Amino acid sequence: MGESLKYHFSHRLTHVPPSFLGELFRVSSKPGIISFAGGLPDASLFDLEGIRKSAMEVLTEEGECALQYTSTEGYLPLREYIASRYYSRLGLCASPEDIQIVNGSQQCLDLIGKVLINPDDPVLIERPGYLGAIEAFSFYEPDILPVYPSADQWSGPDPDIFCKMVQEYSPALFYGIPNSQNPSGMSWATDLRKEIAETLDGTGTLMYEDDAFGELFFDGRPRHPVKRWISDQTIMTGSFSKTISPGLRCGWIWAPNPVIEVFNRAKQAADLHSNLLSQMVLTQYLNSSDPDVRIKANARIYGERCRIMADCIDDQFPVGTKRSNPEGGMFMMIQLPAGVLSMEVFEEGVRQGVAVMPGSPFYVDGGGTDSIRLNFSSSHEDQIVEGMSRLCHVIQTLCS
Amino acid sequence: MGESLKYHFSHRLTHVPPSFLGELFRVSSKPGIISFAGGLPDASLFDLEGIRKSAMEVLTEEGECALQYTSTEGYLPLREYIASRYYSRLGLCASPEDIQIVNGSQQCLDLIGKVLINPDDPVLIERPGYLGAIEAFSFYEPDILPVYPSADQWSGPDPDIFCKMVQEYSPALFYGIPNSQNPSGMSWATDLRKEIAETLDGTGTLMYEDDAFGELFFDGRPRHPVKRWISDQTIMTGSFSKTISPGLRCGWIWAPNPVIEVFNRAKQAADLHSNLLSQMVLTQYLNSSDPDVRIKANARIYGERCRIMADCIDDQFPVGTKRSNPEGGMFMMIQLPAGVLSMEVFEEGVRQGVAVMPGSPFYVDGGGTDSIRLNFSSSHEDQIVEGMSRLCHVIQTLCS
Numbered sequence: 020m021g022e023s024l025k026y027h028f029s030h031r032l033t034h035v036p037p038s039f040l041g042e043l044f045r046v047s048s049k050p051g052i053i054s055f056a057g058g059l060p061d062a063s064l065f066d067l068e069g070i071r072k073s074a075m076e077v078l079t080e081e082g083e084c085a086l087q088y089t090s091t092e093g094y095l096p097l098r099e100y101i102a103s104r105y106y107s108r109l110g111l112c113a114s115p116e117d118i119q120i121v122n123g124s125q126q127c128l129d130l131i132g133k134v135l136i137n138p139d140d141p142v143l144i145e146r147p148g149y150l151g152a153i154e155a156f157s158f159y160e161p162d163i164l165p166v167y168p169s170a171d172q173w174s175g176p177d178p179d180i181f182c183k184m185v186q187e188y189s190p191a192l193f194y195g196i197p198n199s200q201n202p203s204g205m206s207w208a209t210d211l212r213k214e215i216a217e218t219l220d221g222t223g224t225l226m227y228e229d230d231a232f233g234e235l236f237f238d239g240r241p242r243h244p245v246k247r248w249i250s251d252q253t254i255m256t257g258s259f260s261k262t263i264s265p266g267l268r269c270g271w272i273w274a275p276n277p278v279i280e281v282f283n284r285a286k287q288a289a290d291l292h293s294n295l296l297s298q299m300v301l302t303q304y305l306n307s308s309d310p311d312v313r314i315k316a317n318a319r320i321y322g323e324r325c326r327i328m329a330d331c332i333d334d335q336f337p338v339g340t341k342r343s344n345p346e347g348g349m350f351m352m353i354q355l356p357a358g359v360l361s362m363e364v365f366e367e368g369v370r371q372g373v374a375v376m377p378g379s380p381f382y383v384d385g386g387g388t389d390s391i392r393l394n395f396s397s398s399h400e401d402q403i404v405e406g407m408s409r410l411c412h413v414i415q416t417l418c419s
Numbered sequence: 420m421g422e423s424l425k426y427h428f429s430h431r432l433t434h435v436p437p438s439f440l441g442e443l444f445r446v447s448s449k450p451g452i453i454s455f456a457g458g459l460p461d462a463s464l465f466d467l468e469g470i471r472k473s474a475m476e477v478l479t480e481e482g483e484c485a486l487q488y489t490s491t492e493g494y495l496p497l498r499e500y501i502a503s504r505y506y507s508r509l510g511l512c513a514s515p516e517d518i519q520i521v522n523g524s525q526q527c528l529d530l531i532g533k534v535l536i537n538p539d540d541p542v543l544i545e546r547p548g549y550l551g552a553i554e555a556f557s558f559y560e561p562d563i564l565p566v567y568p569s570a571d572q573w574s575g576p577d578p579d580i581f582c583k584m585v586q587e588y589s590p591a592l593f594y595g596i597p598n599s600q601n602p603s604g605m606s607w608a609t610d611l612r613k614e615i616a617e618t619l620d621g622t623g624t625l626m627y628e629d630d631a632f633g634e635l636f637f638d639g640r641p642r643h644p645v646k647r648w649i650s651d652q653t654i655m656t657g658s659f660s661k662t663i664s665p666g667l668r669c670g671w672i673w674a675p676n677p678v679i680e681v682f683n684r685a686k687q688a689a690d691l692h693s694n695l696l697s698q699m700v701l702t703q704y705l706n707s708s709d710p711d712v713r714i715k716a717n718a719r720i721y722g723e724r725c726r727i728m729a730d731c732i733d734d735q736f737p738v739g740t741k742r743s744n745p746e747g748g749m750f751m752m753i754q755l756p757a758g759v760l761s762m763e764v765f766e767e768g769v770r771q772g773v774a775v776m777p778g779s780p781f782y783v784d785g786g787g788t789d790s791i792r793l794n795f796s797s798s799h800e801d802q803i804v805e806g807m808s809r810l811c812h813v814i815q816t817l818c819s
Binding site for chain 1: 482486
């Protein structure tokens with residue numbers, strides 16, 4: 020035994036792309052590195068005092084309940100809060116029964132993959148598309164097909180191409196992030212949202228609308244989700260990770276009832292239920308404070324950081340550098356000058372003290388070698404200025 | 420759209436057994452019902468004050484860290500605590516690198532299924548076997564084969580039958596709960612553990628040793644796990660749900676490093692990481708108190724409740740009733756007198772104010788219709804006496 024023992028893993032692992040995250044994590048934590056590679060909110064903006072107070076109240080008044088097992092669907096008062104917020108923010112009628120709590124909205128990707136995707140099923144995704152979705156779905160062995168954008172490479176799916184692909188492939192699912200997409204940072208125009216909805220309406224294809232960033236528009240204004248037009252055909256997911264705290268691992272899914280019922284079954288088998296203490300603390304916090312004030316203030320701070328990053332690029336970076344123009348969220352994307360490769364930028368960046376996320380993992384068809392993703396939410400303004408100066412030098416080095 | 424819309428779910432759902440849990444939950448929460456149906460620890464035995472104090476310390480001293488994203492493998496000081504506890508309790512050398520934190524040990528069932536099970540793979544399980552494992556594995560479409568027990572129906576797998584099945588089927592996995600099994604409540608004899616290990620040693624079959632109840636022996640003495648003899652071939656999982664608090668959703672897996680590496684990949688895709696606040700609160704709690712004193716005291720209380728339940732059966736129940744004889748854990752199993760069906764006991768029980776768990780869901784081959792599972796951990800002594808009196812009457816009614 021021992022050395023000679025071989026482990027036989029399931030075939031589905033051969034469909035999973037290699038992970039770059041471990042390497043990224045290792046590199047980003049090196050001393051002196053300024054990292055734009057991750058996707059963290061700024062922890063110094065969390066309402067520590069408010070959350071601590073809520074935790075005390077829950078553990079003092081309802082401690083036995085908070086520490087016991089609970090139901091799979093999640094804490095009802097939290098689901099009620101989420102439903103009422105959909106109404107007050109977006110004018111959408113959601114029933115708490117059609118909302119379930121998960122361990123961060125990443126878990127929705129896994130469980131929706133589980134209940135909707137058969138091996139070799141076509142699944143549509145934006146190009147570039149969210150890495151975490153590609154990874155989660157890949158365990159269920161779909162044929163992930165990228166929907167190409169219009170002339171502007173970061174403007175979201177081209178509606179004509181999208182329409183043809185839905186007709187040709189009858190995909191189970193179209194996965195997209197209309198609000199401040201990861202990785203591009205861009206949002207779909209209202210007309211595009213309507214066109215996507217019209218194309219899908221009445222087909223067998225479900226819209227998976229990932230709304231992790233919808234509350235982080237710099238101008239504080241919400242945008243209409245696709246679900247507004249085709250509610251019965253849209254799975255929508257949300258998260259408190261970007262607005263309140265990621266460590267609490269509280270996200271949710273809002274989906275048509277038949278989908279929620281099988282989702283619940285998958286959630287039960289996957290981990291019984293989500294952390295109850297977190298759910299109760301969060302509910303107490305949301306109902307005792309006015310989270311909007313803080314969320315909007317934080318979004319404005321992220322907007323200012325985004326603007327500083329954009330100015331650095333526009334003012335200093337070599338000719339041929341292009342960037343996206345985020346209205347919200349935490350990310351910006353850069354297309355590098357001709358001939359400069361993102362993996363070279365990554366490696367040279369580490370040497371010169373700045374970490375970036377290469378674009379390739381966001382492309383399922385081998386693209387993205389000329390793109391990098393930058394996070395602007397987790398660095399303070401002077402770090403952004405210094406980090407972008409280093410990055411500028413890295414790209415100049417590689418251009419020459 | 421709307422009414423006419425059909426949802427197409429994945430084929431793997433057809434392999435998932437129907438869930439009885441919703442019905443059970445609904446019934447058990449009816450006013451006046453004494454429930455032996457669930458599987459809850461007694462919340463009044465949680466160390467609320469200690470956990471509240473730890474939560475305050477973490478949120479005061481390391482709040483920003485606790486509320487931020489973290490690494491997939493889990494909080495290192497907690498993994499170090501678990502590793503050192505394996506050494507102090509069981510004399511086993513575990514490296515924190517081979518331990519990962521999950522959302523309760525149920526999540527290990529899902530993720531191990533994901534990385535080890537191909538459709539139609541033979542997987543061995545005890546008979547009766549843990550319902551949660553059957554459910555989690557079934558999403559990966561294995562051929563789940565029950566290993567029959569020896570003469571005593573609750574004594575664990577018959578070693579000769581087991582040996583023949585390992586040779587005949589070369590299963591990917593054998594899943595078992597050697598300590599205070601769910602549902603039977605019984606523990607494997609030391610000789611049986613050794614025989615299982617010897618049979619598996621050097622084969623391609625991994626032992627999945629679920630140790631949710633190993634710290635709840637009424638006598639406070641640990642038992643040797645199978646992993647002691649075939650460490651490189653054993654996946655071991657544990658949980659704080661039964662000893663400290665289930666609401667915190669903190670379990671773990673300890674497995675050979677090649678297995679841990681792919682497990683980590685699956686965990687990352689499934690939900691990035693487990694709740695960090697809970698992990699840090701738990702670590703603070705474990706390192707600042709002496710959990711053993713409380714855990715052992717609670718186990719003795721459960722032992723006393725088990726004895727009372729057993730006495731009720733031995734003294735009052737109709738001739739032909741048989742019961743298991745737990746040395747730990749939270750469950751006891753009853754074989755009903757000839758001709759009495761567990762679903763009838765369930766339904767008549769609800770009418771007479773006592774809820775039980777029917778045996779069938781624990782059998783993958785249609786057995787268990789004459790068996791029920793009783794939980795003794797969550798009811799106080801007078802409730803047990805009253806509930807068992809009602810149950811006795813139910814069975815008498817159905818006998819006549």
